[in-house]
Amino acid sequence: MRIALISDIHGNREALEAVLADARARDIGRFVVLGDIVGYGPDPDWCVARVQALQAEGALVIQGNHDAAIEGSARDMNGTARAAIDWTRPRLSAARSAWLSALPLTIAEEDRFYAHASAHCPGDWIYITSERGAMASFRSCDASLTFCGHVHEPALYSCDRGGRVQAHAVKPRMPVPLLSSRRWLVVAGSVGQPRDGSPQAGWVIFDTRSRELSFRRTPYDYVLTAGKIQAAGLPEDLALRLRTGR
Amino acid sequence: MSRSQKRPVEGLQIDGFTLGKLLHRGGFATIWEVTHPDHARPMVMKVPTILDGDDGPTIVGFEIEQMILPRLSGPHVPQVIASGDFAVMPYLVTEKLPGASFQELFDRAPLPLAELVPLAAEIAAALHEIHRQRVIHLDLKPGNLMRNEAGRLVLIDYGLARHLDLPDLLGEEFAIPMGTFPYIAPEQYLHHRDDPRSDIFALGAMLYELATGKLPFGQTTTLRAVRRRLWRDPVPPYAVNPDLPPWLQEIILRALEVEPEERFQSAAQMAFDLEHPDQVRLTQRASKRQQDGFWQGLKRRWRARRIRGYEAPPVPGDAIRAQVVMAAVDLSPEMEALSQEILAATREILHFRPEARLACVNVLRTARIQLDQGTDESGNNLHVARLVALKAWGEALGLPEGRVTYTVLEAPDPGNALTEHATRILADHIVMGARASSALRRYLGSVSAQVVAEAPCTVTIVRLPAPAA
The missing domain is CATH 3.30.200.20 (Phosphorylase Kinase; domain 1)
Structure with a gap:
């Protein structure tokens, strides 16, 4: 089975639609949404509804920090993120807000573990940006494969039998076999707000049979989304980021 | 775990x-x-x-x-x-591969030229095939060469290999340079694992061994000794085996250059030279009779103190390509304008591929049934005349000697001959012309269409601009 891992949609309808259309052409048997469906973007309601529909068809969905902040606190967020949460809250129905709040922080399935930020204290929303950060996650869970989002930049780490953690360069498209001799941590990148210099939506395909992982990039009409962000009166920076992918 | x-x-x-x-x-x-x-x-x-x-x-x-x-x-x-x-x-x-590795064969070295040269070309061609798939072997040695049931050469043991599109699990993790010391390239000593030209160096070391019966740097067992090859050149093969022709020494010493950019830029180029000894451009490497002098060695050693790496291939992974461009040209008078157009297209391609060599090819069409095979004087004259014309055509590109070769193929079926030749010389790009559409062409069939359909690589078809209707 081929699993599509999509993360950090952030209310970006155009990016989510493009990724789902791309995934349909790639024989995807299951979706896993790694959190942060809302925040930053102009279409939170539409994106939540779409992910709920995916869930009804069998997708796994976990909670991200922006999802948790809708009914919780946005105190720990930076000014832009907090402003976007304040803008988003009144645009979601009570039922959808409650659904976001009720999402699980982590899901374990076979030898796979899903978390938004890290397997280590998942509710603390720690960013994994180094081998050190990855090591904490590897130590907190013994699944062969951990899939996260949160960082908005795709990354791949491995932990060998001696416990050494290594970061690996990520190349889009080229399938990487995730050998059973190691444990792996995959940071899926971001669908709705990539920050690695490419404005294209980032996501990941994992083939459970061949154990091959591919980092994907899907182009979408970010000019349209950026225009919506400006029209909605959301912080200007959020529109600029989509154009530059930074 | x-x-x-x-x-x-x-x-x-x-x-x-x-x-x-x-x-x-x-x-x-x-x-x-x-x-x-x-x-x-x-x-x-x-x-x-x-x-x-x-x-x-x-x-x-x-x-x-x-x-x-x-x-x-x-x-x-x-x-x-x-x-x-x-x-x-x-x-x-x-x-399961039958038989043993090539170690025994190497123990019999020096081999006679007639055995050595085709074998070396075969290893180089096999290596090119691996490189083409974006894999660098990094541990080439006689013990890692075998033959399969069909007699084809097989490169075994990929425990130190590097796939340019996959994570490098060895990476920085291990402090000791890996590989078999007598054969590894200087940059491997410096922990570089991303240059296909490292395999060219190992191939040069094996070729040295086959030609002389000795290892170019001796039975290296310590890292200190491996480090010496950053500045110390091997004894020229000729000094060990005076029967070696200068062109073979040229090939061996070129493959063993310290700086990757001084070596062959692809295994395919090395295979090409091994198969065309008469076209190998001889430099001072060919006539070298002894190791460089003490002072020169000392100077290089002084410089080597600071070396942490060498110039990477111009484009990442570029040496993966054969770097052999084949230009096929029809030199008959009515094709003159088209041949000039092919020349212009070839010049453009070579401009963007400074490492690529050019193989100029012309087909001398022969009757299907040859009554006069090989002995006819006029036939020979025709061959020579074509070669002269082909050289005159190619010289207009102003390429240095050694970057361009000329071949006249004699065959009844030009399309087939071109495809076979491109396969043999491991060309990665063919440039050729197509006549304008005509009744004659429809009747005879198109050579270019046949090459496009069957060639093992990219083909550029050059056409004269058609007059406006």
């Missing part, structure tokens, strides 16, 4: 395979004969010797092989049949 559950013993059954005789017990792995009801062919299973606890390099080498080998294909790679899960017992099952 839990240790593997099973250990290999004769008679063990795993995933349908039954272990037979133990064929080899090495430092890092054991190799077993195996059978499987679904596979009739002879097979072997390699099982890494995993000691309790942490034994990094053994496992990483096995992991690399498990990652890379299934992604390689073609006759020059052992075919993978299955691989085992680490949680149960890690293994890799491949076809």
Whole structure:
């Protein structure tokens, strides 16, 4: 089975639609949404509804920090993120807000573990940006494969039998076999707000049979989304980021 | 993490395979004969010797092989049949190659030229095939060369290899440069694992050994000794074996250059020179009679103190390409304008590919049934005249000697001859012309269409602009 891992949609309808259309052409048997469906973007309601529909068809969905902040606190967020949460809250129905709040922080399935930020204290929303950060996650869970989002930049780490953690360069498209001799941590990148210099939506395909992982990039009409962000009166920076992918 | 559950013993059954005789017990792995009801062919299973606890390099080498080998294909790679899960017992099952490695053959060196040159060309062509698939071997040595049932050369053991599109599991993790010391390139000593030209160096070392019976840097056993090759040049092969022709010394010493950019830029270029000795451009390497002097060595040693690496290939992974462009041109008078257009297109391509060589080719069409084969004087004259005309055409490009070669092919079927020649010289790009559409062309069929359909590489078709209707 081929699993599509999509993360950090952030209310970006155009990016989510493009990724789902791309995934349909790639024989995807299951979706896993790694959190942060809302925040930053102009279409939170539409994106939540779409992910709920995916869930009804069998997708796994976990909670991200922006999802948790809708009914919780946005105190720990930076000014832009907090402003976007304040803008988003009144645009979601009570039922959808409650659904976001009720999402699980982590899901374990076979030898796979899903978390938004890290397997280590998942509710603390720690960013994994180094081998050190990855090591904490590897130590907190013994699944062969951990899939996260949160960082908005795709990354791949491995932990060998001696416990050494290594970061690996990520190349889009080229399938990487995730050998059973190691444990792996995959940071899926971001669908709705990539920050690695490419404005294209980032996501990941994992083939459970061949154990091959591919980092994907899907182009979408970010000019349209950026225009919506400006029209909605959301912080200007959020529109600029989509154009530059930074 | 839990240790593997099973250990290999004769008679063990795993995933349908039954272990037979133990064929080899090495430092890092054991190799077993195996059978499987679904596979009739002879097979072997390699099982890494995993000691309790942490034994990094053994496992990483096995992991690399498990990652890379299934992604390689073609006759020059052992075919993978299955691989085992680490949680149960890690293994890799491949076809069983008959016979032994080339070590014995190398022990007989120096080999006669008639045996050495075709063998060297064969190894270079096989290496190019691996490089083309974006894999650098990084441990080429006689013990890693074998032949398969069909007699084709096979490069084995990918435990130190690097796939340019996959994570490098060896990476920075291990402090010691890996590889077989007598054969590894200077940049491997400096931990570089991303330059296909490192394999060219190892090939040069093997060729030196075949030609002289000696290793270019002796039986290197220490890292200190490996480090010397950053500044110390080997004794010229001719000084060891005076029967060697200058062109062969040129090829060997070029492959063994310290700076990767001074070597052949692809294994295909090296194979090409081995197959066309008369077209090898001789430099001062060819006539070298002794090692560089003491002062020169000292100067290089002084400079080597600071060297941390060498110039990478101009485009990352560029040496993966053969770097052989083939230009096919029709020199008949009515094709003159088109031949000039082909020249212009070739010039453009070479401008953007400064490492590429050009092979100019012209086909002399012969009758299908040749009554006058080889002996006819006028036939010979025609061949020579064509070669002269072809050179005159190609010289207009102003390429340095050594970057361009000229060949006249005699064949009844030009399309077929061009495709076969391109395959033989491992060309990665063909430039040729197509006549304008005409009744004659429809009647005769198109040579260019045939080449486009059958060529093993990219083909650029050059046309004269058609007059406006």
